[in-house]
Amino acid sequence: MRRILRLMLTAAGPYAPQFRRTLRISLAASLVQAAAYATLVPLLAELTRDPVRTDRAWLWVGLLAGLVTVEAVLRIRETAFTYDHWHLVTQATRLRLGATLRAMPQQELARRAAGDLGSVVGGNATAAAGAISSLSTLFIQLVAVPAVLGVVVLVLDWRLGLVLVAATLAALPLVRQVQRRANSGFHHVDEADADLAARIVEYVQGLPVLKATGQAGADSPRLRTVLADQHHAQSAANRSAALPVAGAQLIVQLALVALVALGAALALDLRLSPATVAAVVVTAARFAEPLGLAAVMTKLFEQAEAALHRVDELLAVRPLPVTPGGPGPTGHHITFEDVTFGYEGQREPTLEQVSFTVPEGSLTALVGPSGSGKTTVTKLIARYADPQHGTVRLGGADLRSLDPDDLLRHLAVVFQDVYLFDDTIRANIALARPDATDADITTAARAANAHEFISRLPDGYDTRVGEIGSALSGGERQRISIARAILKDAPVVLLDEPTAALDTESEAVVQQAVARLVAGRTVVVIAHRLSTIAGADQILVLDGGRIAQRGTHAALLAEPDGRYARMWHAQLAAREWHLGPSAPLDGLRPLRDPGTVDEG
Template sequence: MLTAAGPYAPQFRGTLRVSFAASLVQAAAYATFIPLLAELTREPVRTGRAWLWVGLLAALVAGEAALRVRETAFTYDYWHLVTQTTRLRLGAGLRSMPQQELARRAAGDLTSVVGNNATTAAAAISSLSTLFIQLITVPTVLGIVVLALDWRLGLVLVAGTLAALPLVRQVQRCSNTGYDEVNEADAALSDRIVEYVQGLPVLKATGQAGAGSPRLTAVLADQHHAQARANRSAALPVAGAQLIVQLALVALVAIGSALALDTRLSPALVVAVVVTAARFAEPLSLAATMTKLFELSEAALRRVDEVLAVQPLPIAPDGQEPATFDLRFENVTFAYDGQPEPTLEGVDFTIPERSLTALVGPSGSGKTTVTKLISRYADPQTGTVRLGGTDLRTLEPDEVLRHIAAVFQDVYLFDDTIRANIALARPDATDGEIEAAARAANVHDFVSRLPDGYGTRVGEIGSALSGGERQRISIARAILKDAPVILLDEPTAALDTESEVVVQQAIDRLVAGKTVVVIAHRLSTVVGADQILVLDDGRVTQRGTHADLLADTEGRYARMWAAQLAAREWHMGSTVRPGR
């Protein structure tokens, strides 16, 4: 909880101290019933003494109330700030998290952590923490008081508590495991809901939408079963712990009555001890019930802490700002986490500044991994990636990305205006600069025809626009950034012929005078590249110009070129019978 409280940890510590003091005062107030009842049953009653205890009781009750008011100040003054700060810290953690680690985590899982788990963690800090202190402190003090009055009655309470503790621990273990499963099920459901909403057109077309969608029913059932298991696993231990505490209270009454009848204890003292013991038993019974909430909060706090504990990529010393923007891979080997075989092995090449280099090869050959390492997605296990002679490991990932603009086949636009999506590259850009980038990317013409112009909202993931329009906006974003290094992942592959021509014109303006790395699936688009690197099974097997590589008729590139030429000649046969 102190970790989750973050910058408000000092205020949280102060609240815990106030809560502890309030609990001590509360226990002292309950303890005053013993001498008060003793005075009221005395013959004759010493009125002055009785009123003295009544006055002390009233003062203790008032003192506890004042302390509880101070205790709740944290809830009212800081709870929302802790929630906000926790989410901001999580956001900062996600921003500094290595891209490889970020890609490993499902969107729904992170949504659950930043949303539900952050709220639960803040609630635990503001409410459950003080309740926990109260549930521990009050029974402890009252147990000591009863032991001091009569060791036999005190031992009954101690024995009952010791007998209930294993069951409370069992509740903790069951709830701990159960709520971890519930959190995992909640995260899986969140992720599936995101997927369901984004893929709704496909699900409708295939008849998989609606209440019976198998994409949702399975995870909903898993969530239901996880919640049911978590509740069932703790039900019997909770009931058992409460029963033991109540039996201990009954045993205390029976033994106290026997001692009173045997004149070993006064009836007034027995009554006072029973009243005190009842206040002792109530928090213990409540603690058994509240254990599930404590474990739920602990599970949420663990998930928040897991995200905050992820370390950013280390920054090696002696880093220097790149003065030039050539790229160099020096004997680079890289394997993704959890994969036994490397995706790249012994890769070595140079990309000169202001040149165009194409990466070609079959799927899984390592082309995308090369661009990821250029962006410092992760660091290679061996070898070095350099930008302008500077080892990328000596630069902050944000500093590396400041020099890079990327345009990929799959465009992501935010549910905001066209202007805002272009300005992501430079939030301080003027409207004139945004429009200039839009004109260069062939965006301005179609935007001018929209009723709200640059203020038009693009919808979720740009759903209100066509594929070509989305791609041109992403290129405008890259043009506005004006980075010296451009990464392209075949941005025209999914476009129709008309859109491809317009987008290609925008790309030509984008890459002018830049260091360009393009992943090429259609070889015809990169015949004019300064160099082409052929990757196969994580290694660079060929390099050269288009003409150089075609000259090697037995090489992978020549075979790929021949296969794509043959594919152009393919056409759909006449498979429809007459009359159908």
Template sequence: MRRILRLMFTAAGPYAPQFHATLRVSLAASAVQAAAYASFVPLLAELSRDPVRTGRAWLWVGVLAALVVTEGALRVRESGFTYGYWHLVTQATRLRLGERLRAMPQQELARRAAGDLTSVVGANATAAATAVSALSTLFVQLVTVPVVLGAVVLAVDWRLGLVLAAAVGAALPFVRRVQRSSNTGFHAVDEADAASANRIVEYVQGLPVFKATGQAGADSPRLATVLAHQHHAQSAANRSAAAPLAAAQLLVRLALVALVAVGSALVVDAKLSLGLLVAIVVTAARFAEPLSMAAVMTKLFEMSEAALTRIDEVLRVEPLPVAPGGTEPKDFEIRFEHVTFAYDGRDEPTLRAFDLTVPERSLTALVGPSGSGKTTVTRLISRFADPQHGTVRIGRVDLRTLGPDEVLRHIAVVFQDVYLFDDTIRANIALGRPDATDAQIEAAARAANVHEFVARLPLGYDTRVGEIGSALSGGERQRISIARAILKDAPIVLLDEPTAALDTESEVVVQQAVDRLVAGRTVVVIAHRLSTVVGADQIVVVDGGRVTQRGTHAELLADAEGRYARMWTAQLAARHWHLPPTEAGARTGHAP
């Protein structure tokens, strides 16, 4: 529980002082509650006297009433945090997670599945707030009340106190077993829940593919497998705790029976009055109730601990370090100096002793086979991660001396696969510069050839694009992403060839928008179609993580045995490829 309380304070974040004060109030309220139950001992002792001392009896009734009122007042103060701060803790936790995700190294962020992060920010954040606001005070009550009442019973009659102490000693191993099994089980459940959430996201996004392959619904093996694993993890967690939980509860009940038996023997031997025995039994029943609940609540505590741990893991991820001595780049030349980089978990480096200079206000095209390291080059320029060896510089400034946000402030990126948010066209363009005016947004849209199709829409720039831009065509989505980059007006542009997946008509319009975007900027483009970069200032062939050729289109073609010339020849041949006629087509003289 010390570990869980530490995690609770971490989750409470800016509200940790209020949380600490609430725990103190809860401790006081629980002690007063225990004292109220303990007051039954002298009260019933007075009532069992012959004759009854009325004045003393009423005195203890007054003490009981005062304690009950005091506890009520303290519980009201305690509930102020439970009900007044729950939503604030939830909001603060999610904001802190969002800030941590923003600062998280992109390599670490890419490693985490979308469903996993959705689970952390969603369900785990809610569970953490519940633990902080409700379970924490319940834990204080479950611990404080038995401790105080046990001490009272021990003080009244040491023999009956030893019976309760023996019961606690016998039950604790079973409670510990519940805790260990629940801890392991609920961590497995939480991981299974995250995997399930991730697979559901994948399923929803890939539903057209699953339908086309007949694997939608109950026939989807990818979804069925992860849901079966989730069910198995939940069942295993419940089964592992069932037997020790039942044993702990049984021992608590047997302790009450033993207490009554021993107390009855003491009454028969005239060593204890009947009234005092009744008072002790009432007190012991209240003593046993939290112990019995504690065995059950252990599962809830461990469930919360699993959620708190996952949040803590995200909050503990350190951002990329920023070395001292960083200055604002004076120009925007990009330089790789003997860079070696390997992704986490991979033994082989993706880039090996990689050297490259991209002059300012020039266009450099990266070409080469899949997996050669082209994308890694653009990622290191945006400080996705730091190389293990060598240096990446912008304007002679080592990127390790600049924070990732500072680096990205100078860079605009246009991906081949465009991601638009389920918002308006205006809002999606404005991501490039949130403080942009409507006039600036429209100017960027005109430059990217967006305005022409937006003008035909009934709501214009206030038209919603749908989830991931599903209401728009591929060319329209790509033009919006280019408008976003134009609006950002960054001196460096990274392009993952934005026209590769477009039809011919869309390609022409998008290429015009790209030409306006890259004018006068330092540009690095990953080229899939060599015909789109024949005019590049330099073409760099990347193969096996190294630069194997560098030059203009004409210079590289001059080396007939070079990789670039072979790629160019292969792509020219692919242009003239066509489907052979079918047998039916051959009979009619027509190809299908």
């Protein structure tokens, strides 16, 4: 329970002081409750006297009533935390998790499935708050009341007390066994739930593909496996603890039978009064009830512990460190100094001893085969992660000395795969600058060649784009993304070939928008169609994580045996490619645009 209490205090966050106060109130209420049960002993003794001393009997009744009243008041104060703070703890936990996700290194964020994170922020946060508000006080009650009543029985008669002590010692190993099995089992259940949540998100997002391939529905192999794993984990967790729970409850019941039998024998031998025996039996029953519940409740405690652990694990992820006292950027040129970087779990680095400079206001293109490190370069500029060796600088400042929010204010990013939120077009563009006016948003949309198609929509800028922008075409989504980048007006622009997946007509419109976006800015662009970057100030050809060539388009073509020249001629040849005369559809042009070939 110490471990669970520590996790509860972590999850309580800013409400930890109120939580501690609630625990103290719960302990006081439990002690008062135990004292109320203890008054039954002298009360029954007075009621069985001959003659009954009425004044003393009423004294004990009054004390019992007073203790019950005090306990009720304390319980009301105890439950105030549940009613007043439970939803606040849930909200605060989710806000803290949100802040953690916002500051989490992109490398760590990319490693986690969206459904898994959703499960932690949603279900686990709720379960953690529930554990804080209910299970913690219940645990105190289950421990404090039997402890006090056990002492009372020992004082009344050590022989009857030993029966309860023996029962407790016999049941505790079984309770511990339930704890160990439930702890392992519910961690597996929680992992299975997270896997299922992640797979459901994947299933919903990929439903069009699954329908087209006949793998949608209840028999989808993408869901069937994780559903089976979840069922197996839940069944195993319940089965593993069933026998120890039943054993602990049986021991408690046998202890009560033994106590009644021993008490009756002592009463028949006149070594114990019937009133004392009756009081001990009542007290022992109240003693045994929590002990029997403890075995069952242990499963709930461990289930809560699994949820608390997942919340604590996510909160424990530290953001990338910021070196204090470093100078800020003096300009917007970008420098890589002997940079080596490898992703977690990879044996070979993705980039190795890479050095180059992107002068302020220039355009640098990154080309090369898939896996050569092009995207990694742009990720390091946005501080997706820190290199294992070397330094990345912006305006002469080491990125490790810049606050992540300050760094991102200097950058605008346009990805090949655009992500739009299920909101209005206006809201999606305004993400770049929440305080932007409608006029600012319209100006950015015009510059991105998006205003015309937006105006034709039924609700104009208030049209909802659907999940991931599904209500718009690829070219329309890309223009919304460019409008967002134009509105941000950042001095550095990172482009991941924004026209690679577009048709010819959309490409021409988007290229015009991109030209307006990059004008006068420091630009790094990942290029697959070499014709689109022929006018770049410099072209870096990456191969195997190293810079194989660098120079202008003309200078690189002047090296006929170089990789860039081979890629260029391969793309020229691909434009003339068609199916041979032996093919059944002679002369059919390939569906894939030949301009996307990036290596020979």
